[in-house]
Amino acid sequence: MTNSDDVGLERSSAQFSLSVLLQRKLEKLILDGELKPGDKLNELELSKRFGTSRGPIREAMQNLCARGLAEAVRNRGVFVRTITPVEAFELYDVRAALFGLAGRLLTDRIDDAILKKLYDYVEDMDRLAQAQQYSDYYRTNLEFHDYLVRSAGNKMLVREYHSFVDRLHLCRMRGLVNSGALTISNREHAEMIDAAASGNNQRAQETFFRHVARAKLRFRSSLEEAGLT
Amino acid sequence: MTNSDDVGLERSSAQFSLSVLLQRKLEKLILDGELKPGDKLNELELSKRFGTSRGPIREAMQNLCARGLAEAVRNRGVFVRTITPVEAFELYDVRAALFGLAGRLLTDRIDDAILKKLYDYVEDMDRLAQAQQYSDYYRTNLEFHDYLVRSAGNKMLVREYHSFVDRLHLCRMRGLVNSGALTISNREHAEMIDAAASGNNQRAQETFFRHVARAKLRFRSSLEEAGLT
DNA sequence: CCGTATTTGTCCGTATGTATG
DNA sequence: ACATACATACGGACAAATACG
Numbered sequence: 001m002t003n004s005d006d007v008g009l010e011r012s013s014a015q016f017s018l019s020v021l022l023q024r025k026l027e028k029l030i031l032d033g034e035l036k037p038g039d040k041l042n043e044l045e046l047s048k049r050f051g052t053s054r055g056p057i058r059e060a061m062q063n064l065c066a067r068g069l070a071e072a073v074r075n076r077g078v079f080v081r082t083i084t085p086v087e088a089f090e091l092y093d094v095r096a097a098l099f100g101l102a103g104r105l106l107t108d109r110i111d112d113a114i115l116k117k118l119y120d121y122v123e124d125m126d127r128l129a130q131a132q133q134y135s136d137y138y139r140t141n142l143e144f145h146d147y148l149v150r151s152a153g154n155k156m157l158v159r160e161y162h163s164f165v166d167r168l169h170l171c172r173m174r175g176l177v178n179s180g181a182l183t184i185s186n187r188e189h190a191e192m193i194d195a196a197a198s199g200n201n202q203r204a205q206e207t208f209f210r211h212v213a214r215a216k217l218r219f220r221s222s223l224e225e226a227g228l229t
Numbered sequence: 230m231t232n233s234d235d236v237g238l239e240r241s242s243a244q245f246s247l248s249v250l251l252q253r254k255l256e257k258l259i260l261d262g263e264l265k266p267g268d269k270l271n272e273l274e275l276s277k278r279f280g281t282s283r284g285p286i287r288e289a290m291q292n293l294c295a296r297g298l299a300e301a302v303r304n305r306g307v308f309v310r311t312i313t314p315v316e317a318f319e320l321y322d323v324r325a326a327l328f329g330l331a332g333r334l335l336t337d338r339i340d341d342a343i344l345k346k347l348y349d350y351v352e353d354m355d356r357l358a359q360a361q362q363y364s365d366y367y368r369t370n371l372e373f374h375d376y377l378v379r380s381a382g383n384k385m386l387v388r389e390y391h392s393f394v395d396r397l398h399l400c401r402m403r404g405l406v407n408s409g410a411l412t413i414s415n416r417e418h419a420e421m422i423d424a425a426a427s428g429n430n431q432r433a434q435e436t437f438f439r440h441v442a443r444a445k446l447r448f449r450s451s452l453e454e455a456g457l458t
Numbered sequence: 459c460c461g462t463a464t465t466t467g468t469c470c471g472t473a474t475g476t477a478t479g
Numbered sequence: 480a481c482a483t484a485c486a487t488a489c490g491g492a493c494a495a496a497t498a499c500g
Contacts, residue, residue, distance in 0.1 A: 017301070017467075018468080042486080053469045055284065059287060066296055072246070074245065090383045090384060090385040094386050098327075101326035156322075248488090284489060285490095303467095303496090304466060
């Protein structure tokens with residue numbers, strides 16, 4: 001029983017434990033949308049699919065639960081986490097706070113090399129927005145924010161920020177982008193860079209915070225338009 | 230083999246899975262300092278101690294690892310997380326950001342009932358500081374901050390804030406309190422309440438943020454005094 | 459450098475609890 | 480309401496990797 005998902009071969013290097021590899025695979029399945037919120041994570045099915053026993057599967061699922069991507073119901077199983085609108089708003093607020101911290105910290109570390117890379121990102125996104133290449137814009141946008149957070153020089157923050165971005169992916173609605181919104185969003189990006197370059201760390205924090213706060217408002221609006229209030 | 234730590238009896242209600250109960254027990258052992266940073270979490274020893282098999286123990290340890298209280302080294306075992314000074318500073322910064330968010334959110338929700346309770350806390354702490362009852366002050370201080378965060382009305386924030394406070398407990402040095410510091414700290418508490426009551430949520434956020442930032446500075450100073458730079 | 463002791467990693471069997479007809 | 484089927488929770492045993500003498 002060796003199928004395409006089998007983890008045996010790539011594990012031959014034995015650098016990571018099986019449960020860690022499975023955890024990453026499951027995480028990918030969830031974030032890629034192959035497993036949707038509410039879907040059940042069946043131990044037996046997954047163990048057959050990945051060619052392992054159920055032990056490592058269970059450990060991987062525990063890990064996913066601890067990180068908020070899944071939730072366990074006793075004697076019933078583990079399910080992909082369902083994020084309610086209220087919880088999504090909460091996630092946005094925490095993400096805003098974390099991102100704001102990134103802005104505050106970045107202010108004390110920013111240099112010409114970082115600045116150039118940031119402006120390159122914004123330029124790229126401007127081009128992609130005008131070309132209406134939404135998918136590429138989306139990806140570059142994520143990279144830009146990721147680079148900002150990593151440049152803040154706080155590993156705990158990076159880890160935590162990603163945890164919240166991942167959870168927000170659980171309720172990300174596709175197709176709520178339009179060219180106008182992208183251009184506006186990108187103007188905010190330039191403002192953030194300027195704020196970080198100004199040396200005023202409190203201002204930078206607030207600017208970064210509000211960028212995510214606006215994303216929250218756009219998300220709320222899109223929910224209301226969809227009649228999901 | 231039934232000893233005092235056996236979880237069999239209290240599990241009769243069967244409301245929680247064994248791994249969850251074990252996770253809580255291990256967490257308590259770590260936070261109470263019975264298991265110190267760097268200590269090994271021996272599967273066999275723990276399974277005998279708690280009267281269970283290794284499966285649930287492993288799942289509980291996975292959970293602790295995911296929450297940053299322990300870390301696993303492949304083929305060597307799981308150890309209580311050791312927090313380096315640099316990591317502690319990082320934790321303080323993230324905690325500051327989360328606490329700042331609490332201040333910002335609280336500003337929009339504060340009412341007379343909350344306000345009264347907050348001032349009661351400060352009064353209690355003033356009394357305890359003057360009486361030099363450090364232990365009681367410490368406990369009340371934790372409760373005060375906990376109440377502030379819970380009053381912000383964001384469950385994700387509460388959960389995340391506690392996660393960071395717990396991790397900071399791993400490197401909390403005892404005996405770095407003195408009556409003067411407590412009085413100063415408590416003055417900051419009153420300032421935070423005033424800021425939240427002012428209705429200016431940005432100001433509140435900054436005030437809350439700086440309260441933790443100052444705690445970070447005090448922590449850094451105490452490390453330097455101890456020659457741990 | 460090798461053998462041994464120890465611990466982890468993995469797998470499977472059984473019992474218990476849950477959903478469904 | 481009862482019985483059946485199924486998934487999970489837990490325990491135990493074997494295999495593999497590592498540390499230490």
